Amino acid sequence: MPYFEFLETYSGRLLDGTLVTLGQFGLAVLVAVAAALVSGLLKMAHAKTLRALAVVYIELFRGTSLLVQLYWFYFVLPLFGFTMDKFTVGFLTVGLCYGAYGAELVRGAIQSVPRGQWEAALALNMSPSQRMRRIILPQALVAILPPWGNLMIEILKGTALVALISVADLMFEARQINNNTYLSAQVFGTALIIYYIFARFMVTPVMRWLERVMARKIGRA
C-alpha cells in the first residue's frame, strides 16, 4: 500500500489517538505540577512527619518504573476499594510519577533564590506564606522553567505507556493498526513523527516562550 493511501485510510484513527494523547498529556502535566509543588514544599517543611511524607512519595515513585506503577494502580488498587476508569488511572499515574521527579526541581529552584531575598522579605515584615507567594515562588519559577521543559518531554513520552492499560491513545491506535495491517514501518514511523512534532515544535517552543515571559515579568529580560 502506498504511503499516501495508508494515510488516507488511517489518519482518522491516528488523529483520534493523538487527541487522547493530548488529553493525557495536559492532565498529567497538571497532576505533575501540583504533586511536585506540594511535595517539593513539604520536603522543606519544619515538621519531620511532613518531610517524611514527601520523601516516601518521592522515593516510591522515583524508585520504581512507570509501567509497574500503571499496572499496580490499574490492577491492584481496585482490590483496596479504589476503582477508577483507565483514562483517569493513566494520567494520574503518569502525573504522580513525574511529579516525584519535579519535586526535586522545585526544591532546587526555591533554594536557588538568593538568601538576601528571604532576609529582605523578613525585614519587610512579611508572613512566611506571603514571602513564599510574593517573593520566593515567582523567582523560583524562572529558575525552574528550563529543567521543567525537559520534564515536559518526559511526561509526553510517559503518556505512551497508558496504551498498555488500553487507553486508546496514539501508541494504542498505532499498535492496533499494526496488528491489523502489518504495515509496521508506516504506522510506527508516522506515530514517531507525530510525537516528535508534538515535542519539538509545540512543547519546547511553548516552554521557551514561557521562560521569556516569566523572565520579563520579574525584570530579567
Next chain:
Amino acid sequence: MLDWKLDFTWEILPRLAAAAGNTMLAAGGGYLVAVVLGLVFALAQRTPSRPLTFVVRELVEFIRSTPLLLQIFFIYYVGPQFGLRLSPWAAGLIAIGLHYAAYLSEVYRGGIENVPKGQWEAAKAINLSTAKTYRRIVIPQALPPALAGMGNYLVGIFKDTPMLSVIGVAELMHAANSIGAENFRYLEPYTIVGLIFLAISLPTAWLIRRFEIALRRKMGLTR
C-alpha cells in the same frame, strides 16, 4: 477486601527472582550498547564535517523526544518487513541501547566541553594526534565528572526494562503478567515486582550519590 496470600508469595518468588536476573541482564546489556553508541554519537558531533554533525544532532534530538515504547515496537516489527527478523532480546537491547545512547551522548558532550581549551592547545603543541589527544588527555579528564550522570542513566535504563515485556522479553514485568494471568491474582506479583525495583534502584541511586560527592571532593570541587 485485601488478602495477601503468603503461600502464593513463596510459590511465585523463585520465578520472579529468576526473572529479576533477566531484568538485570537486559539493563546491563542495554547499558553496554548505550555506553559505546553514546560515545559514537558524542564524537560524531565533534567532527569538522558539518553535515554529519547536523544529522547526528537531529537524530539524538529525535530519539530523545519520542517514546521508548514506540521505538521498541518500531525496531521489533519493522525489521521483518524488510526481511530482517530480530529476536525480542536483540530488538529490545538495540532499542533501549539506542534510546539511552542519545542521553549518554549529551553527558559525554558536557564532559568533553568541560575540558579547558588550554588542554587541547597543549596537546597540539606537543604534537599529539587527535586520537591520542582524546585517548590520553581529553577523555581521562572528561570521564570523572560524567560518571555521576552515567550512573543515573544506569538506574534509568533499569527502570525502563519493563517496557521490553511488550515484545516478549522474559523479564520481571513479563513474569508478573503471566503469573497474574495464570492465577487471576495480581496483588502479589505486581507488588513484589514494585518492591524488587525499590530494593535495587534505591540503594544504587544512593551509592551513585555518595560516589558523586566523593568524586567532587577528590577533584577539589566541594562547595
